[in-house]
Amino acid sequence: MSTIDTHNAGQHAHHEGSYLTPHGGALATIWNWATTIDHKKIGVMYLFAIMFMFFLGGVAALGVRAELWEPTRVVTQVVEGETVTSYTGQVLVNLAPIVPGVESEGGISAGMNIYNRAFSLHGIIMTFMVIVPSVPASLGNFFLPLMLGAKDVAFPRLNLMSWYIYVFGSIFAVAAVVMGGVDTGWTFYTPYSTMTDADHLRVVFVILAAFILGFSSILTGLNFIVTVHKLRAPGMGWFDMPLFVWAMYATAIIQVLATPVIGITLLLLIFERVFHVGIFDPRMGGDPVLYQHFFWFYSHPVVYVMIIPAFGIINEIIPVHARKKLFGYRAMAFATLGIAAVSFLVWGHHMFTASGELAAMIFSALTFLVAIPTAIKVFNWVATLYKGSIAFNTPMLYALSFLFMFTIGGLTGLPLATLATDLHLHDSYFVVAHFHYVMMGGTIIAFVGGIHHWWPKMFGKLYNERWAIIGCVLVFIGFNLTFFTQFILGTRGMPRRYASYPDEFQFLHQLSTIGSWILGIGFLIHLGVFVHSLVAGRKAPENPWGGLSLEWETESPPIEHNFHHEPIVKHGPYDFDTVQPPHTDPAEFPMPEPLRPGERTH
Amino acid sequence: MTSIDTGGNPPQNNPQPQALSTEPRWKRQPFANHWRSHAEDFDACKIGMWLFLTTEVLLFAGIFVAYAVFRMWYPEAFANGSHHLDVHWGALNTVILLISSFTVAASIRNAQLNQQGLLKINLSITLFCALLFMIIKFTFEYAPKWAEGKRPGVWFSYPFAADPNEHIWWSLYYSATGIHALHVLIGAAVLFVILLKSFKGWYGPKHYTGIEVAGLYWHLVDVIWIFLFPLLYLIH
Numbered sequence: 001m002s003t004i005d006t007h008n009a010g011q012h013a014h015h016e017g018s019y020l021t022p023h024g025g026a027l028a029t030i031w032n033w034a035t036t037i038d039h040k041k042i043g044v045m046y047l048f049a050i051m052f053m054f055f056l057g058g059v060a061a062l063g064v065r066a067e068l069w070e071p072t073r074v075v076t077q078v079v080e081g082e083t084v085t086s087y088t089g090q091v092l093v094n095l096a097p098i099v100p101g102v103e104s105e106g107g108i109s110a111g112m113n114i115y116n117r118a119f120s121l122h123g124i125i126m127t128f129m130v131i132v133p134s135v136p137a138s139l140g141n142f143f144l145p146l147m148l149g150a151k152d153v154a155f156p157r158l159n160l161m162s163w164y165i166y167v168f169g170s171i172f173a174v175a176a177v178v179m180g181g182v183d184t185g186w187t188f189y190t191p192y193s194t195m196t197d198a199d200h201l202r203v204v205f206v207i208l209a210a211f212i213l214g215f216s217s218i219l220t221g222l223n224f225i226v227t228v229h230k231l232r233a234p235g236m237g238w239f240d241m242p243l244f245v246w247a248m249y250a251t252a253i254i255q256v257l258a259t260p261v262i263g264i265t266l267l268l269l270i271f272e273r274v275f276h277v278g279i280f281d282p283r284m285g286g287d288p289v290l291y292q293h294f295f296w297f298y299s300h301p302v303v304y305v306m307i308i309p310a311f312g313i314i315n316e317i318i319p320v321h322a323r324k325k326l327f328g329y330r331a332m333a334f335a336t337l338g339i340a341a342v343s344f345l346v347w348g349h350h351m352f353t354a355s356g357e358l359a360a361m362i363f364s365a366l367t368f369l370v371a372i373p374t375a376i377k378v379f380n381w382v383a384t385l386y387k388g389s390i391a392f393n394t395p396m397l398y399a400l401s402f403l404f405m406f407t408i409g410g411l412t413g414l415p416l417a418t419l420a421t422d423l424h425l426h427d428s429y430f431v432v433a434h435f436h437y438v439m440m441g442g443t444i445i446a447f448v449g450g451i452h453h454w455w456p457k458m459f460g461k462l463y464n465e466r467w468a469i470i471g472c473v474l475v476f477i478g479f480n481l482t483f484f485t486q487f488i489l490g491t492r493g494m495p496r497r498y499a500s501y502p503d504e505f506q507f508l509h510q511l512s513t514i515g516s517w518i519l520g521i522g523f524l525i526h527l528g529v530f531v532h533s534l535v536a537g538r539k540a541p542e543n544p545w546g547g548l549s550l551e552w553e554t555e556s557p558p559i560e561h562n563f564h565h566e567p568i569v570k571h572g573p574y575d576f577d578t579v580q581p582p583h584t585d586p587a588e589f590p591m592p593e594p595l596r597p598g599e600r601t602h
Numbered sequence: 603m604t605s606i607d608t609g610g611n612p613p614q615n616n617p618q619p620q621a622l623s624t625e626p627r628w629k630r631q632p633f634a635n636h637w638r639s640h641a642e643d644f645d646a647c648k649i650g651m652w653l654f655l656t657t658e659v660l661l662f663a664g665i666f667v668a669y670a671v672f673r674m675w676y677p678e679a680f681a682n683g684s685h686h687l688d689v690h691w692g693a694l695n696t697v698i699l700l701i702s703s704f705t706v707a708a709s710i711r712n713a714q715l716n717q718q719g720l721l722k723i724n725l726s727i728t729l730f731c732a733l734l735f736m737i738i739k740f741t742f743e744y745a746p747k748w749a750e751g752k753r754p755g756v757w758f759s760y761p762f763a764a765d766p767n768e769h770i771w772w773s774l775y776y777s778a779t780g781i782h783a784l785h786v787l788i789g790a791a792v793l794f795v796i797l798l799k800s801f802k803g804w805y806g807p808k809h810y811t812g813i814e815v816a817g818l819y820w821h822l823v824d825v826i827w828i829f830l831f832p833l834l835y836l837i838h
Contacts, residue, residue: 155647156634226650229646256653272755275754275757277776278754278773285676
């Protein structure tokens with residue numbers, strides 16, 4: 001990219017190719033992508049890196065579920081020389097370790113060791129390497145500048161650097177897995193993280209990986225904040241921005257304010273583990289609960305780094321595919337900021353049983369506040385759908401799945417925020433199901449929906465709608481089968497993170513495992529749909545869905561400088577009642593009929 | 603929405619290097635092509651740096667919280683530990699950092715006024731101060747204390763400790779000042795690059811983004827020390 005280009009590239013840009021046009025041979029193209037400062041290419045590279053990590057994390061999850069098919073395979077104790085199950089006392093004969101040749105250590109069988117490593121791996125990869133960067137780094141990088149009518153993010157080189165930091169950090173984490181994995185859980189609680197695998201560096205590697213990934217997150221957030229402030233197209237005020245941009249902005253604020261705290265926490269944790277400085281070690285006068293406070297001061301706000309971008313995607317999908325002006329734009333924007341603000345005040349609800357009674361009551365009360373802006377959003381989405389012209393294509397089906405599952409995830413958060421009920425439910429499968437309904441049923445579902453929504457724009461190819469819908473339905477069924485059963489297991493007392501359970505839980509566990517297979521098949525179908533689209537997809541028009549935000553005004557895929565002319569914003573992003581979308585045929589995307597006297601849309 | 607807002611910065615033409623090859627480097631410096639003007643580019647870099655400084659403050663906030671918690675838990679250990687620090691070296695280092703902050707601020711002014719000679723001198727003084735700070739830190743503070751056994755955590759072997767939890771104090775002392783010293787080194791490295799670029803004439807009136815943001819970072823390093831100094835050396 002020439003740095004001496006004049007500001008308005010319009011005069012000579014008409015022959016400009018799409019950003020996907022190869023430059024020279026294969027090696028030259030690879031070099032061009034590896035050194036690109038084009039936000040679109042960086043977004044695409046992030047997308048593929050995140051999909052790969054999602055695959056790794058998913059395989060670990062399938063392994064965890066496979067282990068839970070049988071109730072008493074691994075948790076055993078030795079009584080008078082015989083191996084018996086912990087619960088029923090039944091004598092086990094021919095107890096084969098899952099991996100032959102691995103000796104039991106101190107009464108913990110090798111299989112259980114592997115189980116712990118598998119769920120730790122799943123958690124670490126899915127939070128730090130998939131969900132946190134998922135939407136902002138891939139779709140956000142690609143579409144934030146396009147939606148603002150800008151040529152790039154504010155700091156393009158910093159953007160490329162943050163991608164390399166992400167890859168570098170992920171390599172550390174994968175290296176730790178190859179070296180044998182860790183069994184600290186994704187939260188790195190002390191003393192697990194300071195004492196397990198004492199003869200190995202792999203715990204340090206994983207902690208370092210999370211530390212490095214934090215930098216990537218901070219740099220992306222910083223870049224987005226400045227981009228939103230400085231690079232809006234002429235005519236675009238704050239309340240003319242698409243809500244996806246608002247979501248990215250709120251997310252970026254949390255990333256910038258919360259991530260440094262996990263930085264210092266992990267740094268101190270490494271000091272603790274490597275140099276034994278003692279500040280988190282109660283034997284030396286240190287405080288493990290201090291670690292938990294530090295950790296959740298980051299990790300609770302980061303829950304909203306995960307979910308707010310998903311809100312942003314749903315805000316785009318629902319009005320476009322329902323051909324309806326979004327209900328309550330300002331309420332949505334302020335609810336987004338409200339959630340971001342409240343997110344910093346509720347970290348204590350992860351530690352109800354580790355903190356004092358008064359603190360727990362205050363954190364409980366503050367936690368309920370989150371429900372208010374979130375409910376505003378859900379009601380607004382439903383109100384937008386009302387009397388809309390709903391197209392049941394893949395993005396919309398994903399948006400509807402999101403509404404269904406996120407609402408379940410949100411409402412089941414309330415009994416967890418209530419101190420009395422939390423006493424029964426904490427650390428149980430109820431918690432596991434709750435956060436999977438929010439993180440996966442919310443973020444991942446919206447992410448996949450968003451990928452379908454913007455796929456034609458990103459790659460200039462249409463995908464196979466029928467197979468994508470089949471994939472979506474399988475994901476929906478598989479997900480609910482996997483995790484709704486876990487709500488029931490949790491209320492009946494199944495604790496999280498255990499490799500073993502009493503026999504009466506087996507039926508529900510097996511249902512859950514079958515669900516995980518259906519879920520896996522659903523995602524594999526999506527993978528097939530994407531590959532097919534890239535190889536043999538039909539060419540996509542500029543505006544296949546009739547969207548109104550600026551990204552639909554340019555070509556599919558966008559040209560290297562995004563727009564032939566700097567766009568000037570003359571209408572809002574959701575004015576479907578008054579504006580014919582660009583590049584669309586009025587026969588295909590008709591304007592709504594004018595209201596009869598006295599009729600209201602809402 | 604009716605009025606077109608260009609942020610008060612009308613589009614400018616980017617300078618063409620070929621046409622201006624006789625001009626000094628800073629006049630030929632183009633701005634990235636996604637900006638409308640040089641002023642916009644400069645503003646963005648400044649906002650970006652301020653945001654980055656926010657993250658740095660929050661990074662150290664973790665240390666300060668740990669300090670507060672353990673000070674509340676073990677006031678005796680902290681008071682004793684604090685007595686072992688030499689206020690004179692700490693005060694000298696404070697003065698050194700304050701001087702360096704002044705010189706870096708002066709160098710920005712030099713760039714604005716196109717005083718190329720003074721610009722290099724001021725940047726060099728800043729770097730010299732950073733070096734002096736690190737030398738004092740390591741030779742007169744860390745080394746003798748380490749030798750006496752005033753070390754963090756399990757390494758603590760000072761035989762005359764009055765409080766059983768004094769190693770926690772030393773853990774925090776070394777963590778806080780160590781991470782701060784790392785920031786001094788990073789800041790010095792950045793300023794060194796700025797100095798090299800100033801020899802090639804990169805900075806001049808209205809074209810001093812690099813010095814401005816590096817200077818902001820350096821002030822932050824100074825401000826963190828301003829908080830660490832009383833917390834560690836002065837409160838007994």
